[in-house]
Amino acid sequence: MNQDTIFLLKGKVQNYAWGGTDFIAQLLNLENKEKKPIAEYWMGAHPSASSTIFMNNEEVSLNEIINKNPGKYIGAKVNQKFGELPYLFKILDVKEMLSIQVHPSKTEAEKGFDAEEEAGILITDKKRNYKDRNHKPEVMVALSEFWLLHGFLTRERLSAVLQSIPEFQTLIPIFEKDGYKALYREVMEMPQPEVDKLLEPLVQRELKSQTNDKSQPGFWVTKLYKNHSGDKFEKIDRGIFSIYLFNIVKAMPGDAVFQGAGVPHAYLEGQNVELMANSDNVLRGGLTPKHVDVPELLKHTTFEGIIPSIMQGEVMENKEKNYPCPIPDFGITKIDSVSNQIINNKSFSAEIIFVTDGEITIESAENSLTVFGGEAVFILPQTAYKINSGESGTAFKAYVPIIN
Known part of the structure; x- marks a missing residue:
């Protein structure tokens, strides 16, 4: 042996x-x-x-x-x-x-797994969480x-971001009144046509600026849409909100x-x-073509x-x-x-x-x-x-x- x-x-x-x-x-x-x-x-x-x-x-x-x-x-x-x-x-x-x-x-993983098992959702199902x-x-x-997004910005920094971006002005009262969870729920549950209307001018502006500064959200927005051509977008990924609301970390x-x-x-x-x-x-x-489950994400996020x-x-x-x-x-x-x-x-x-x-x-x-x-x-x-x-x-x- x-x-x-x-x-x-x-x-x-x-x-x-x-x-x-x-x-x-x-x-x-x-x-x-x-x-x-x-x-x-x-x-x-x-x-x-x-x-x-x-x-x-x-x-x-x-x-x-x-x-x-x-x-x-x-x-x-x-x-x-x-x-x-x-x-x-x-x-x-x-x-x-x-x-x-x-x-x-x-x-929560134990609860979620048991619930999906009881519901008969196959492990191989792409909609399985x-x-x-x-x-x-x-x-x-x-x-x-190495660059990553990690957690929400502190209140002071997040408020400054909302103030500095014209498209985010309507989100300021939500954040000031009800905080992180209400703000993130608002952008993550927003109907797709509204997401497109809100983010398209921001994305277009970032694409024109072509910043090389990886500590800025604009760099990652530009990278995400680097292959885009034309004036219109078929659909804007709502994950872009997170690039602005989260910490951009360099390790x-x-x-x-x-x-x-x-x-x-x-x-x-x-x-x-x-x-x-x-x-x-x-x-x-x-920021993914994989299964997105916003309600489940919100349920388990630390706000x-x-x-x-x-x-x-x-x-x-x-x-x-x-x-x-x-x-x-x-x-x-x-x-x-x-x-x-x-x-x-x-x-x-x-x-x-x-x-x-x-x-x-x-x-x-x-x-x-x-x-x-x-x-x-x-x-x-x-x-x-x-x-x-x-x-x-x-x-x-x-x-x-x-x-x-």
């Missing part, structure tokens, strides 16, 4: 339309002659796209071996609390804007300059942003490492202004950089390994380490693997191991925090 505790892991590529064609292909050393969009690389045991690990010279489904022996592959305490590997680890390449979205809390009973908090660490390489339940957000551009709870529950509100928190990470005793996340499902660290430096560690849960650059060697008492940029390993729970590098290497580690 195989006694290895460290295994080479192979993830799954996802060819979503919003992805770039080069970044992930080059990172994973894949040919992409047809220039297909490669949006995400999944590492985990999600049943719809499970990773595989190499065991006894064979590729084995990570989801299947966890189901057969969860105590060994994710740990007894993790299995007791979550019943699965509770995280999904990803690399993203965002070329085109993602949908305006909100993720439900765990309690809840694909599972789990919440979907997530954290991203930028690999490049530099190594910066992280956590997004919990209820925080409206959307990725705009760039590459990142993303770690999330093992869920596919997304409530969408625009308050926020100042985005950008984490630079905290260096721990073992030299790994930790990005604290306020949930029990996952944790993430950044590993910068330099020549002759040894990082000692012991896994509590199953861990996945993905190398983004250079090379690192991971060694336990049972076996060792040297992994290069674009490669990943799966480490069994309760494994003492050390990391070193002949030259240098950068990696990110996903794990489950210790459960007492």
Whole structure:
């Protein structure tokens, strides 16, 4: 029987339309002659796209071996609390804007899933909101300059935006009297002809201005409609309201942003490492051809202004950089390994380490693997191991925090 505790892991590529064609292909050393969009690389045991690990010279489904022996592959305490590997680890390449979205809390996800099951809505139905009973908090660490929408502007800043845009003048009394929820409901439930009438002159003005400043909403409006020709629009996406009402956040390489339940957000551009709870529950509100359910989105949105928190990470005793996340499902660290430096560690849960650059060697008492940029390993729970590098290497580690 195989006694290895460290295994080479192979993830799954996802060819979503919003992805770039080069970044992930080059990172994973894949040919992409047809220039297909490669949006995400999944590492985990999600049943719809499970990773595989190499065991006894064979590729084995990570989801299947966890189901057969969860105590060994994710740990007894993790299995007791979550019943699965509770995280999904990803690399993203965002070329085109993602949908305006909100993720439900765990309690609300359970309610929503059960209600749709009772209603007989198939999991495969495109109008289905809840694909599972789990919440979907997530954290991203930028690999490049990365732009995203994250939460509502503070009251003072949002008021200034409404005042500065002629088309938004009629919205000022609504916001002043009844606040964020009334304002957002007004624009999200507005009949489409009114949306078109209100936003078309604004979009036309932004297209003429052609700003190159990515911190301004106009840049993203221009990008959204860069291929538009003619004077008239068939339909204006109401997601544009969110570009003006939300914080536009810039994260530099190594910066992280956590997004919990209820925080409206959307990725705009760039590459990142993303770690999330093992869920596919997304409530969408625009900037997408996918199913949009405004009432459900409004039901689960946190209506308050926020100042985005950008984490630079905290260096721990073992030299790994930790990005604290306020949930029990996952944790993430950044590993910068330099020549002759040894990082000692012991896994509590199953861990996945993905190398983004250079090379690192991971060694336990049972076996060792040297992994290069674009490669990943799966480490069994309760494994003492050390990391070193002949030259240098950068990696990110996903794990489950210790459960007492």
